Amino acid sequence: MYKKILILVDNSQVMSKVVEYTYSLFPEATLYLLSVINLGPFAGYYTKTVFREMKSLAEETLNRLELLLEEKKGKFQTEVLEGEPVNVLLSYAKKKNIDLIVLQTHAGLSVNKIKIGSTTYKLLINSHVPVLLLNEDIEVKNSPKILHPTSGSKYSEIATVEVGKLASYWDSEVEALILREPKEKIAERVRELLRNFHVESTITYADESEINSILKRAPFSDIIIGSRGSPRPSYKLHNIFKPFSLDPTLKLLVAFLPKPLLLICD
Incomplete structure (x- = not known):
């Protein structure tokens, strides 16, 4: 099945569940944990300072996820890149010949409005490989129906x-x-x-x-x-x-x- 799986990592605590769930589905795959720093409105005079802070947070999260996968004896690679998330994600997926992209989505419903984040929307429209969308309610199961x-x-x-x-x-x-x-x-x-x-x-x-x-x-x-x-x-x-x-x-x-x-x- 899928041998190379790319997970877009953010700094939320739920990422541990995302990685554990993905590993449970495909324990033989190599997981590529990618954190993308999008400076956006922070670009400008304080760019270097903001970048250092954001990179430090990203590396802290990746270190935590590395420990989780090391305990499970899982195969993985980690990387921090800078740019617009989906463009970086798709370019990285092509470069690494990724089989599956995993994204923890923050879509939802509000009054009379459907909310789909720009990252989720753009990825669904443009991805050339399968996309697995996860919310915070993730339960690991053997032989999932x-x-x-x-x-x-x-x-x-x-x-x-x-x-x-x-x-x-x-x-x-x-x-x-x-x-x-x-x-x-x-x-x-x-x-x-x-x-x-x-x-x-x-x-x-x-x-x-x-x-x-x-x-x-x-x-x-x-x-x-x-x-x-x-x-x-x-x-x-x-x-x-x-x-x-x-x-x-x-x-x-x-x-x-x-x-x-x-x-x-x-």
């Missing part, structure tokens, strides 16, 4: 194949949630693809809005895996739910984030 929402598109089929690989690797059960018509035809195709991996799977059907159906089934799973769609320019506005850039369904799913969410790119 997978919820796989699918629209039956060719990009969703790519995700179904990846779901099969992951379910086989984790020895997990899969619940495929069929979102679109023709539901029976899509369901049969999903069964066909998953049979190649000899995993236990069930099929359920969306019986109301897509987001409500996903949220209704999420409590019975441990991780949600679907397709973000193609990152190529002509398809940049596609995702698994509707052919628009981060349509309301995907925005709500990221905002609620009831479970870890793994989005597969082509």
Whole structure:
């Protein structure tokens, strides 16, 4: 499975849970812990002073995470870079041939407003590798049960194949949630693809809005895996739910984030 995993590190205490969770899913992978210093409004006269302080905080966090992984005998590398987070992240991912990017997101809901941070949004639109979004409510489980929402598109089929690989690797059960018509035809195709991996799977059907159906089934799973769609320019506005850039369904799913969410790119 994924052999090189890039984790964007910030200075929050939850990062220990993020690293431990990622390691639990992929204990054989090398984890690349990257802290990006974004000076932003601090650029200017006091740039050097601010940079030193921010770098010191970043190194302190990375040292704490290194100790955690050393105790687990995990493989890892750490680095501190400066720049705009997503640009640095994607450039680093390409340079290191990263298989998966992990991001602890601060998306959420406020009154009549869906909040998706600029880092999360830009990463989802531009990443050429799978992205795993995590919130603060992370629970490590053996053989995590997978919820796989699918629209039956060719990009969703790519995700179904990846779901099969992951379910086989984790020895997990899969619940495929069929979102679109023709539901029976899509369901049969999903069964066909998953049979190649000899995993236990069930099929359920969306019986109301897509987001409500996903949220209704999420409590019975441990991780949600679907397709973000193609990152190529002509398809940049596609995702698994509707052919628009981060349509309301995907925005709500990221905002609620009831479970870890793994989005597969082509």
